[in-house]
Structure formats: structure tokens, C-alpha cells
Amino acid sequence: MKKKKLSILLVLMLVMTIFTILEINIFHENGWAKGGQVMNNGSEKFFAAAVKNLNITVIYDNNPYIEGLSTAWGFSCLIRGTEKTILFDTGGNGTILLANMERLGIDPGKIDIVVLSHIHGDHVGGLEKLLEKNKNVTIYLPGSFPNRFKDGLKSAGIKITEVQGFTKICEDVYSTGELGTWIKEQSLIIHTDKGIILITGCSHPGIVKIITKATELIRDDVLFVMGGFHLAGIGKSELGEILHSFRKLKVKHVAPCHCSGDLARQMFKKEFHNNYINVGVGRVIQFK
Template identity: 50%
Template sequence: MSPGQTVSAPPPVTIAVTYDNNPYDDRLRTAWGFSCLVRLPERTILFDTGGDSSILLHNMEQLQIDPREIDVVVLSHIHGDHVGGLGGILDQNSDVVVYLPVSFPQGLKDDISRYGAEVQEVDEPRELFDGVYTTGELDGGIREQSLMVKTDEGLIVITGCAHPGVVNVVRRAREVAGDRVYLLIGGFHLGGASASKIESIIDDFEQMGVERVAACHCSGDTARALFQEHYGEGYIECGVGRRIALPLEG
């Protein structure tokens, strides 16, 4: 580098919530389920696909997201409110790699392959490509993977429903990627949890150094309120249509 030449900051990572049962942008439709689009400098990832492809595609259109931009689809677990929109995406763009838990039914894997998409089965934790990792399948009654993206500020950890326990997901993410958690976003599966249980999880997050939280989908109103109370400016309201550009200011 020449003297006096400055180094530009890396392009931001952006996350757009494309499917959620919590409202944020009035132009978009809410429905039970979760999906978000992660834009990286080199790739565009769709994490989960919600439960209804017509709703997902409507929301993407409102957000000016072209399904043909998607390079990678990551499916967290087998529940219909996370995989139900996949067919609509593959109808418009089958030139994708679909990373799914190895425990998924063989029939679904075959259906995806028939579209022409590449199926990659996930069992153990691994780096999917540069700076992007999966926790591997974690067992909590429902086998589920979560996604991790390394940034200069730390890890972005994205969960579908966190059936294996959201604390276990964060712990695995730190073990696999070897970094602190800058942002945890997604469904935390705390809709029926007591306030004391949620407060215990907040304590665990604090001990593990989770810096920012965006509770979506199945996290529940009580958890969302308690996370907001504890994290203050570190809490990000999550709902369908929410866009988050990282790093965050402040």
C-alpha cells in the first residue's frame, strides 16, 4: 500500500427479515414462521423460507429482493414454518446450494435435487465457505442447525427456533467459530417460558458476552420485553421487513 493510502472499511453485512409473525413494515405480510436474507460481499444467503411461498415472495418483492440473487439457502430444521416456502424460491431460482440437516427426510432432499439445486447435508459443525459456519445439527427433540457469520465486530448467530436451547446454540457457536457473539438474531423458542427462566438465559448471555439481541418469531412477547429491558440500546426490534446493517452505529 502506498504511503498515505487509506484502507476502506469492509462492506457491511446486511440482514433483512423476509418472513416473521411479528410486524415491522406495514407493506409486508405477517405469518407464523421465519426467514431472513443475509447479504455478504461475496454471497447472498436465504436462511429458512417461512411457511408460505406466496407470502415470502410478496415480502421479498416489497423489499426489492430478487430471488435470483440468492446463492445459498440454509434450512435450520424440518418444521413447515421454516421450509414451506422453499418450493417457491426454487421455482424462480434453482441455481442454489441448499444446506440442510442430514436428518431431513430423503424425500425432501430428492425433491430439492429434482429442481436442479445442489443439496449439501450437514451433520457436524463446519465452515460452509469463508467466514460462514454452521453449528452442525444440535439435538433438542428437534434436530436443528444455526448459522454463524464472522465479522470484524464478532459473530452474527442466526437461529430458526433454537429447539436445542438458545444458550446451547450460543455456546456451540463460540466453540466452533472461536469468537464472541456480536449479534444473536432469530427465534429463541421461549414463547411459553417463565420470566425467571428467561432472566436466567439473559444471565447466561451476559456471562458469554452476547452483545446484541434481536428476538424474532417464537421468542414470545415476555422474552422480547425482558431482553429489551436488559439490553437497552443493544436490543434490536425484530419483525418482518426489518433491515439491519452491520456494523451497527454506536
């Protein structure tokens, strides 16, 4: 009965989000790719973090990277090497999410925490299928999520933590807290000895505002920003201003994907050169 309640709830929420979505190599050493070449194993090493053997795997994205993996509109990535294994967002389709996990050798049963950036279906749509494989996760979601969504999870026996302000998730890992007004969204901060790793879902509050907030919360340099920057359809002039802001904020490395847009990705690549990382489904970035 609980499973049925959860299924009905998530279907309803996905229908609701359809109507709310209106818009629609860092360091060339030890295996880094040259000149945009794709590495055979899709993995790169980045000597940076205090957390030992930290790595981020892109499981779900609309940009391809490794052959044999499915692409679809949405985003999800897995963070390993932190105190807890964290899944950030779940993409839009649970079948695709789990299939990509299987091909990447990822066991959903070993995920400890799920962080949902915001309510849109392309970020929460894979949750139901994931919970069929692992109901022992703790879900960190914005407190602004509809009560029916939260109550449905609770009634199914899922542990949730409602995030409003700056929140510690586990050692060296934090939520920015809910940002924005119309579409409230949280982003993920991993604090390393070389600076901040920031992971965004769709950046509805504005990517520059999110980065600025992260630096106010942690008071450190920004080592790496990855995820959806919400820049699709933005013109060159405005993108130029955003790039200027990235430089003012001293962002060292970038990996825009999902809703960032092709033009924005091209301009970021031109601006950041070897500090731009081309990401898509299957990309693994290692921090050592």
C-alpha cells in the same frame, strides 16, 4: 415431471410437519433509532463487521415492522454482503415470502445459497415457490432431513449439501452443524472482526446451548444474536436464568423474534436497553 415430483414431496413434508410442531438500538449513530422509535426506511447501520456492507433483511416473521408487508408464523431472512447471498429459512408460505421480497426490492434469482435450519413447515414451507423462481441455489440442510425430502430435491435438479457437523458455507460464514436430539437444527454463524453474528431459526436445541456451541467453534465474542429463541410460554424465573446466561456468555446485542414470545422480548429489551433491536418483517440491519 421433475417439478411435479418436487411439488408432491414438499406438500407431503408440510403435512408431516404440522404433526411435529407441538409448540406451535445497538449504537446511536448515523441513523440509529432513539428510544425504540422506528426508522422510516427500516434500516440501521452497525459499524462492526469485517465483511463489507453486510446487511440482514427480515423477509418473513410473525412480528410486523414495515407497513405494507405481510406477517405470518415462521421466519426467513436474507444475508447480503458476504461472499454469497444467503437466504436463511423460507418461512411457512411461499406466496407471502415472494410478495414480501418483491415489496422489499429483493430479486430471488440473485440468491446463491439457502440454509434451512430445521424441518418444520414454518421454516421450509416457502421453499417450493422460491425454487420456481431460482433453481440454481445450493441448499444447505441438516443431514437428518427425511430421505424423501432430499431425494425429491435432487430429482428436481437442485444441488443440496447435507450438514452434520461444523461446516463452512462460504468465506466467514458457517453452520453450527446439527444440534439437538428430538428436533435437530442448525444455526448460522457469520464471523466478523468484532465477533460472532449468530442467526437462529427456532432454537429447539436451546438458545443458550446454541450460543455456547458457536463460541466453542469460533472462539470469539458474540456480537449479535438474532432469530427465534423458542422462549414463548417460558416463565419469568426461567427467562431470568437465560438472561443471566446471555450475560455470562458476553452477548453484546440481541434481536429475538418469531417464537421468542412477547414476555421474553420485553425482558430482553429491559435487560439489554439500547443493545436490544426490535425486529419484524422488513427490518434491515446493516453492518459496516
